[in-house]
Amino acid sequence: MSQSPNRMFDEFAKLMTDAAGVAQGAKREMETAFRAQIERFMSDMDLVSRDEFDTVKDMAIKALDEVEKLEERLKAAEERLAALDKNTKPEDKA
Known part of the structure; x- marks a missing residue:
């Protein structure tokens, strides 16, 4: 039992x-x-997946960096052009 x-x-x-x-x-x-x-x-x-988002984010960061570099180059070129215009005499322009 x-x-x-x-x-x-x-x-x-x-x-x-x-x-x-x-x-x-x-x-x-x-x-x-x-x-x-x-x-x-x-x-x-x-x-979108996280990988796709991160890839596009990295591309955007690189593009913005490139835009900043191009803006700096453009500003420098404009300053050189302005300096050339100031150094040029009025009779030389005609």
Whole structure:
């Protein structure tokens, strides 16, 4: 008779272990389904990935740096042109 309660507890422990395994499996399936739905939703919204965003951001930074360099060159060229105009005598222009 002492074997009966232990056997019942063993069976109950196995049942709980199996239930925990099923619950973990269900959790993984729900996470996978949820993740797939989110990805589908985001692709329908035409959102960009982080990699694409970072690439375009880097391109924009490089373009702005180049614009600044060109603005400096243009300003220097305009200053040289203005200096040449000041040094030129009015009779030389005619």
